[in-house]
Amino acid sequence: MSPSHPEDEPTGSPDQAAASSTAATDLADPPPPAAVDPEEVARHNRWTPARIAIWALIALLGGIGWFMVAIARGETVNGLWFVFAAVCSYLIAYRFYARFVEARLVRPDDRRATPAEYSYDGKDFVPTDRRILFGHHFAAIAGAGPLVGPVLAAQMGYLPGTIWIVVGAIFAGAVQDYLVLVISTRRNGRSLGKMARDELGLIGGIAAFIATLSIMLIIIAILAMVVVNSLGESAWGVYSVGLTIPIAIFMGIYLRYLRPGKVFEVSMIGVALLLFAIASGRWVSESDWGQALFHLDRPTLAIIVIVYGFLAAVLPVWVLLAPRDYLSTFMKIGTIAMLAIAIVVVQPVITSPAVSEFASRDDGPVFTGSLFPFLFVTIACGALSGFHAMIGSGTTPKLVEKESQMRMIGYGGMLMESFVAIMALVAAVSIDRGIYFAMNSAATATGGTPEGAAAFVNSLGLTGVHVDAATIEQTAQAVGEESIVSRTGGAPTLAVGLAGIMHKLVGGAGMMAFWYHFAIMFEALFILTSVDAGTRVARFMLADLLGGVHERFHDPSWRVGAWLTTGLMVLGWGSILYMGVNDPLGGINTLFPLFGIANQLLAAIALSICMVVFARKGRTWSLLIIVVPLVFTAAVTLTGSYQKIFSSNPKIGYWANHAAFKEALAAGKTSLGLAKDVDAMNAVVFNTFVQGSLSILFVVCTIIVLVVASWRTIQALMGRNIIDTEAPYVESEFFAPTAMLPTPAEKELGAQWREWLDRHPEKDLEAAGHH
Amino acid sequence: MSVPARAAAKLPDLLREVRRFARGILGSDAYDKYLAHHRVTGCVHAPMTEREFWRWKYAQQDASPEGRCC
Numbered sequence: 001m002s003p004s005h006p007e008d009e010p011t012g013s014p015d016q017a018a019a020s021s022t023a024a025t026d027l028a029d030p031p032p033p034a035a036v037d038p039e040e041v042a043r044h045n046r047w048t049p050a051r052i053a054i055w056a057l058i059a060l061l062g063g064i065g066w067f068m069v070a071i072a073r074g075e076t077v078n079g080l081w082f083v084f085a086a087v088c089s090y091l092i093a094y095r096f097y098a099r100f101v102e103a104r105l106v107r108p109d110d111r112r113a114t115p116a117e118y119s120y121d122g123k124d125f126v127p128t129d130r131r132i133l134f135g136h137h138f139a140a141i142a143g144a145g146p147l148v149g150p151v152l153a154a155q156m157g158y159l160p161g162t163i164w165i166v167v168g169a170i171f172a173g174a175v176q177d178y179l180v181l182v183i184s185t186r187r188n189g190r191s192l193g194k195m196a197r198d199e200l201g202l203i204g205g206i207a208a209f210i211a212t213l214s215i216m217l218i219i220i221a222i223l224a225m226v227v228v229n230s231l232g233e234s235a236w237g238v239y240s241v242g243l244t245i246p247i248a249i250f251m252g253i254y255l256r257y258l259r260p261g262k263v264f265e266v267s268m269i270g271v272a273l274l275l276f277a278i279a280s281g282r283w284v285s286e287s288d289w290g291q292a293l294f295h296l297d298r299p300t301l302a303i304i305v306i307v308y309g310f311l312a313a314v315l316p317v318w319v320l321l322a323p324r325d326y327l328s329t330f331m332k333i334g335t336i337a338m339l340a341i342a343i344v345v346v347q348p349v350i351t352s353p354a355v356s357e358f359a360s361r362d363d364g365p366v367f368t369g370s371l372f373p374f375l376f377v378t379i380a381c382g383a384l385s386g387f388h389a390m391i392g393s394g395t396t397p398k399l400v401e402k403e404s405q406m407r408m409i410g411y412g413g414m415l416m417e418s419f420v421a422i423m424a425l426v427a428a429v430s431i432d433r434g435i436y437f438a439m440n441s442a443a444t445a446t447g448g449t450p451e452g453a454a455a456f457v458n459s460l461g462l463t464g465v466h467v468d469a470a471t472i473e474q475t476a477q478a479v480g481e482e483s484i485v486s487r488t489g490g491a492p493t494l495a496v497g498l499a500g501i502m503h504k505l506v507g508g509a510g511m512m513a514f515w516y517h518f519a520i521m522f523e524a525l526f527i528l529t530s531v532d533a534g535t536r537v538a539r540f541m542l543a544d545l546l547g548g549v550h551e552r553f554h555d556p557s558w559r560v561g562a563w564l565t566t567g568l569m570v571l572g573w574g575s576i577l578y579m580g581v582n583d584p585l586g587g588i589n590t591l592f593p594l595f596g597i598a599n600q601l602l603a604a605i606a607l608s609i610c611m612v613v614f615a616r617k618g619r620t621w622s623l624l625i626i627v628v629p630l631v632f633t634a635a636v637t638l639t640g641s642y643q644k645i646f647s648s649n650p651k652i653g654y655w656a657n658h659a660a661f662k663e664a665l666a667a668g669k670t671s672l673g674l675a676k677d678v679d680a681m682n683a684v685v686f687n688t689f690v691q692g693s694l695s696i697l698f699v700v701c702t703i704i705v706l707v708v709a710s711w712r713t714i715q716a717l718m719g720r721n722i723i724d725t726e727a728p729y730v731e732s733e734f735f736a737p738t739a740m741l742p743t744p745a746e747k748e749l750g751a752q753w754r755e756w757l758d759r760h761p762e763k764d765l766e767a768a769g770h771h
Numbered sequence: 772m773s774v775p776a777r778a779a780a781k782l783p784d785l786l787r788e789v790r791r792f793a794r795g796i797l798g799s800d801a802y803d804k805y806l807a808h809h810r811v812t813g814c815v816h817a818p819m820t821e822r823e824f825w826r827w828k829y830a831q832q833d834a835s836p837e838g839r840c841c
Contacts, residue, residue: 120808122804122808123805126808129791132795135796141840145840261799261802261825262799263798264790264793316830322829326797381841387841388840395837530840533839537837540835556833556834761810762811762813765811
């Protein structure tokens, strides 16, 4: 691919001149090979005694870690063993399983140009250093999901969650992320929705579209609920998180008018202001005016978040979203690194049991339902996340330099996300179990008071758990909150755990309140960014759809259309948020399974698309790499959906609950279970109707996709209906190493390329002169 | 050179790499990439100034938004 030289005098047509100049260049001074010779690669990868020793050591360390976590039955277990077990498992999976998937299924070809090279345009399609791209991709997929899910899953003890987070990521989540990245990159960076339409046809495409849009709204609503729950009745929290809005606007104005492009500089200022906001929160929350202004209840906060969501999505990007994005990227990476270091240094001692009493029951106070399928549903993003497939087929495929790098970016990125989930789990189980249940049980169960919470938790019949109201109050004071009772949604629990670990590393007991609010702030920051970004994406999806009806919707600068579509989408997730916040049964506890099921359904759709693509490429037995996790995910989500829809147990089944409350109202009762009056009962009737309907919508769409995908896969295996939707093969004239560190052969080839590019600077797409 | 001296000599390179990474992950090197593209394709007209570029970039993001994960 050669850009034309304006200085060339056209002899014939401009194309002829360009072609002849390229041909002349190629003959006289051809580029070095685009990839290292495969024989050389094989030679470098052979097993030496040193390598065998290292891997044996890693396996041994991992084995000891898993033994300590899973099998040894002491009084306590050290959090460090979780880190060893997880990290060693990831290393082994990356080196052996990911390579297996790469060799058998993906078969990357480094002599083939990626879209970053052949569609190079300097803005969306730019070859990007693989290590920077890894960071960018990880920052894009990292979110609150792996932080919240494992915290809730800790209800069943630390072991089931740990096993699924590690094993699920290795065999399902990382495989999905990797394969979606591969198929999108080979299609010029196509989005998941378009690939669904291509591979699954009209009906499958429509089902995938409906599923994607509705799932996105649910995810936004639940995440918003996590924020509302963590900020309810917390003046400190509302003040610090509220302050991020003027800070972001200030950063936006600074970047636009004062110092355009100085992103790092303005982010540093922003982070400093954030830390000030967190620290000054104590003083504000203890003052009268602070309490009057910032002490807000959840329904009020829900309205504020809804209004904020609308404004943030209609305002130009530079005002709020872009600055928040910079801040949250900074905070994400910084906090995750800090937490990892803290756990390794502090080595928190875990007193919770490996498998709790609730693992064999289905009536847990944090989430109802039995271990299969609801543990997997609750953990969602930590192990397998369909949302990643949507995000991952966005910008990353347009930036990848070489096909062989996708293992590191796609598979490796998800492994890192899974590691974040492990750390969140360790933080959650490092707090006292009594406190954990006091914090995560519904308000209507605990009564909202420390005494009620203590009574409720003690009545659960858990071994070794006896908590008193004084301890609960003390913990609340230590973290600078009025009350921690029934602070559901996972974020406050994680914050307490994080504060408990971080204050031992930095600051001491006096800093616990700072660390607690730091943790709340950092989750709220990127959740609100997700809400904003997600609303925009949903709005564009809706505008695309409506554009078929009324042409003007396709025009992004049409203000009225933008406001209308944004308003509709905000109404969509806002209504679920408002409903959840006012739910007498404890909104997040009943809605989180819906979020998890939605996420896993999207993952099933993504895996189905991959299955069809690779079947059409002629893979046969290696399809099992996709089929096994797909079948498992389908089993989990279909069972979960089935139970949520059809279970006759009102604690689990939405419709059973709906019927129970309807009957009670008809029979003239004025309270039932956790609903203490007729209004509450009516609310439950309505809420369960919405939840039940959404469950039916998701599962119907997913079944359609699964059926269509299975049929097309079978057809492909029989050699029929094979279409090739890949972008045409373009010979690569670009070189980049594969792994994190370049091999000696790659360094040598890189040096040859640097020399050649010095002679032909017009071919230097990366232009920064590194490697 | 002794080991500490060699390490100290490598420090500016290391810091430069860290800065390159941070700018890459945050996306603040977008203008540099634009200029590189401008140069590589041999465009005759003048490139956008940094101020113009960033305004254009954010307008682009308005027109085609990117999701941020869960």
